[in-house]
Amino acid sequence: MQSVALIDYGSGNLRSAEKALARIAEGTAEIVVTHDPDLIAKADRVVLPGVGAFASCMAGLQARAGVIEAMEAAVHGRGVPFLGICVGMQLLASRGLEFGETPGLGWIPGEVRKLEPADPAIKIPHMGWNALxxxxxxxxxxPFRNGEAVYFTHSFAFFPSDPADVMAYAEHGDRFPAAVARGNVAGVQFHPEKSQKPGLALLKRFLEWRP
Structure with missing residues (x-):
């Protein structure tokens, strides 16, 4: 049975992500909530969730001794599939521009910046269902259809330097990347664990993905 390391670094949506992954694993994968570097380095897949501000989430990740190094050993050293969710996707960036500039993991070059709709009537944070x-x-x-709706809750978005790294867009006053991927690394700005059938289908594909 394959193991999925769901990284525990104080992120707010950890339990809902664990529940969704366990629901669709159906005995094909063991979902391990962990910040143990040894377990992460040996995992067959890695999921990085995230809720909150870029800087505080990056600080939380760095505060877990050896976790970033273990993620890099698994994802870059062994090539295991990786999925970042919401801020977990944003941390892939070179830098985040929330409360100043904070370096990210730099796995996909680009920056995280605030959504700034031209129409002041459009509210930030962006919360709710939007079409891809x-x-x-x-x-x-x-497998996502253009126009399929998924659930978002965020004020910032990740804009990769190379548009080829963007796998889908959404719009909230202005267009922003909703999903990214490069090699065995992927991320989604939306919350699959809150996106009902489409979100669970994405998680199932992730457990089956062979990049």
Whole structure:
């Protein structure tokens, strides 16, 4: 049975992500909530959740001794599939521009910046269901139909330097990346664990993904 390391670094949506992954694993995977570097380094898949501000989430991740190094050993050293969720996706960036500038993991070059709709009537944070558009031909994302709705809650978004790393977009006053991928690394700005059937389908594809 494959193991999925769900990284515990004080993120707010940890339990809901664990519950959703366990629901769709159906005995094919063991979901391990952990910040143990040894377990992470040996895992077959890695999931990084996240809720909150970029700087505080990055600080929380760095405060777990050896966790970033273990993630890099698994994801870059052994090539295991990785999925970042919400701020977990944003931490893939080179830097975040929330409360100043904070370096990210730098796994996908780009920056995280605030959503700034031209229309002042459009509220930030962006909370609710929004449609995906310009969905790329990628094993994780191609099954999404253009126009399929998923659930978002965020004020900032990750804008990769290379548009080829963007797998889908959404719009809230302005267009922003809703999903990214490069090699065996993928991330979603939306919350699959809160996106009902489409979100659970994405998590199932992740457990089956062979990049």
């Amino acid at each position: 558009s310009d969905v790329a031909d990628h094993p994780l994302f191609a």
